[in-house]
Amino acid sequence: MVDSAASIGDDVVIGAYSVVEGDVEVGDGTWIGNHVNLRKGARIGQRCKVFHSAVIGEIPQDLKFGGAILWLTFTSPTIA
Numbered sequence: 001m002v003d004s005a006a007s008i009g010d011d012v013v014i015g016a017y018s019v020v021e022g023d024v025e026v027g028d029g030t031w032i033g034n035h036v037n038l039r040k041g042a043r044i045g046q047r048c049k050v051f052h053s054a055v056i057g058e059i060p061q062d063l064k065f066g067g068a069i070l071w072l073t074f075t076s077p078t079i080a
Contacts, residue, residue, distance in 0.1 A: 001018075001019050001020070002014065002020040003020060003021050003022040003024070004022075005022030005023060006020045006021065006022055006023070006024045006025070006026070006038075007024070007025045007026070008020070008026050009026055009027045009028035009029070009030065009046065010028045010029070011028055011029045012026050012027075012028070012029070012030050012031075012032070013030075013031045013032065014032045014036075015032055015033045015034035015035070015036060015052070016034045016035075017034055017035045018032055018033070018034060018035060018036040018037070018038075019036075019037045019038065020032075020038045021038060021039055021040045021042075021057075022040060023040045023041055024038045024039070024040065024041070024042045024043075024044075024057075025042075025043045025044065026038070026044045027044060027045045027046035027047070027048065027076060028046045028047070029046055029047045030044055030045070030046065030047060030048045030049070030050070031048070031049045031050070032044075032050050033049075033050060033051045033052035033053070033054070034052045034053075035052055035053045036050050036051075036052065036053065036054050036055075036056070037054070037055045037056070037058075038050075038056050038057060039055065039056060039057030039058050040057065041057050041072065042056045042057035042072050043072065043073040043074065044056070044074045044078075045073075045074050045075045045076035045077065045078060046076040046077065047076055047077040048074050048076065048077050048078045048079070048080070049077075049078075049079045049080070050080045051079075051080065054080055056072055056074075056080065057072045
């Protein structure tokens with residue numbers, strides 16, 4: 001499922017059962033595996049690879065997290 005507010009580049013492959021939320025950017029030529037969850041604020045550069053079952057942009061598990069807006073940026077090319 002890809003939210004209509006997400007920005008998806010050219011030649012991007014998104015695997016089965018992956019979720020791309022709104023306010024996500026995915027660069028040209030990036031490969032997203034199956035069951036990947038790209039959360040709000042994720043920025044994935046060009047020619048990156050995100051492997052199966054990865055969750056990118058989830059809130060931290062640290063109990064001290066105060067709810068600030070988070071952005072996670074992968075530059076080109078990155079493998080996660």
